[in-house]
Amino acid sequence: MPVLFEKTTLNGLELKNRFVRSATWEGMAEEDGTCTARLIRLMESLAEGQVGLIISSHAYVTREGQATPWQLGIYKDALIAPLRRMTDAVHERGGKIVAQLAHAGCFANRHLTGTAPLAISLVDEKGRKHYREAGPEDLRHLCSDFGAAARRAQDAGFDGVQIHAAHGYLLSQALSPAFNQRTDFYGGSLPNRARLLLEVLSAVRRTVGREYPVLVKINSADHIDNGLSFAEAVQVARMLQEAGIDAIEVSGGTLVSGALGPVRAKISSEDEEAYFRYAAGHLKKELHVPVLLVGGIRSIGLAEKLLAEGVADYFSMARPFIREPQLIKRWQAGDRRKATCVSDNACNKAARSGEGVYCVVERGSTHSPEQTDPAGGLTT
Numbered sequence: 001m002p003v004l005f006e007k008t009t010l011n012g013l014e015l016k017n018r019f020v021r022s023a024t025w026e027g028m029a030e031e032d033g034t035c036t037a038r039l040i041r042l043m044e045s046l047a048e049g050q051v052g053l054i055i056s057s058h059a060y061v062t063r064e065g066q067a068t069p070w071q072l073g074i075y076k077d078a079l080i081a082p083l084r085r086m087t088d089a090v091h092e093r094g095g096k097i098v099a100q101l102a103h104a105g106c107f108a109n110r111h112l113t114g115t116a117p118l119a120i121s122l123v124d125e126k127g128r129k130h131y132r133e134a135g136p137e138d139l140r141h142l143c144s145d146f147g148a149a150a151r152r153a154q155d156a157g158f159d160g161v162q163i164h165a166a167h168g169y170l171l172s173q174a175l176s177p178a179f180n181q182r183t184d185f186y187g188g189s190l191p192n193r194a195r196l197l198l199e200v201l202s203a204v205r206r207t208v209g210r211e212y213p214v215l216v217k218i219n220s221a222d223h224i225d226n227g228l229s230f231a232e233a234v235q236v237a238r239m240l241q242e243a244g245i246d247a248i249e250v251s252g253g254t255l256v257s258g259a260l261g262p263v264r265a266k267i268s269s270e271d272e273e274a275y276f277r278y279a280a281g282h283l284k285k286e287l288h289v290p291v292l293l294v295g296g297i298r299s300i301g302l303a304e305k306l307l308a309e310g311v312a313d314y315f316s317m318a319r320p321f322i323r324e325p326q327l328i329k330r331w332q333a334g335d336r337r338k339a340t341c342v343s344d345n346a347c348n349k350a351a352r353s354g355e356g357v358y359c360v361v362e363r364g365s366t367h368s369p370e371q372t373d374p375a376g377g378l379t380t
Helices: 037-048 077-092 125-130 136-155 170-175 195-208 230-242 277-286 300-308 319-323 327-332 346-352
Strands: 008-010 013-015 019-021 053-060 097-102 161-165 214-219 247-251 291-294 314-317
Touching: 037 053, 037 077, 077 097, 077 136, 097 136, 136 161, 136 195, 161 170, 161 195, 170 195, 170 214, 195 214, 195 230, 214 230, 230 247, 230 277, 247 277, 277 291, 300 314, 314 319, 319 346
Parallel strands: 019 053, 019 314, 053 097, 097 161, 161 214, 214 247, 247 291, 291 314
Antiparallel strands: 008 013
């Protein structure tokens, strides 16, 4: 029977346990996306805390894809050397780290990028005032942008990359009929809507080679009207598996999904934890590639149960590590108390204020808890 604290491999990458730090936004990069000493110290603390695999900040692959201020970038070669300092620090502490590659699409911040956000399609008159619909040349450039970003990640010493195709970001928008109303080869049928993601995967794989781990994060469902359904998500996962993906992280919801978004507040019982567990479990039955489950995991006992039941192979968290970067080390030492994260999402308010993400409860701050706003970063 598989256990949480055992060595496993993802396309040759050896991991010390089955716990993953899921990508988030820390608000700790320079204005141009350069990795900073603060970000490096954060990744060092996760490696020292024995997290099996660290997935970095969602790093924008092109300037027009930036979602939030002080977001990590990977869109130009000048960013490689600072990123190399990050990966070196993680490796020196026995950790493994993967870079998440992202483009926010219509959720990009025009005040940061200086240009209208790129949309898969223009869904209404209001959108026509604010978005720029992607033309064929834009889509070709996107594939090369993701491929170039993957090359930079490899050059910077990352142990792999993860393609962000969840939460209503650009590649998620392409999959979703709610966002994608194109009438060309990239719209309409599910194979057409999946075309851009598969082309991005192909561009990344051509760049980094078959022996380099490439993961993807997808929605199990969008939880919006006319959004991607679970049945469609299963088909997309099969396409990705056939195209050579190494592992799939299962999430759900978008920045406009309300209470059913990727980040849910006030998780107070095991029944409320792992809120994408049922989707992950059904998906795992359909696949042979490893499945990573994210979304409100707080208890080691629940992770053990879900592993034993074959629901997922790995368990991803973000908010718990903001308060307790040493959580996995604590659990491995025998202290099985649940994570102390109270899931109030006030950590995102701290990041948006320019302070960088931190647990305001742990610091005894007077910040009032609030839900993540649609323009803010995401943690789980």
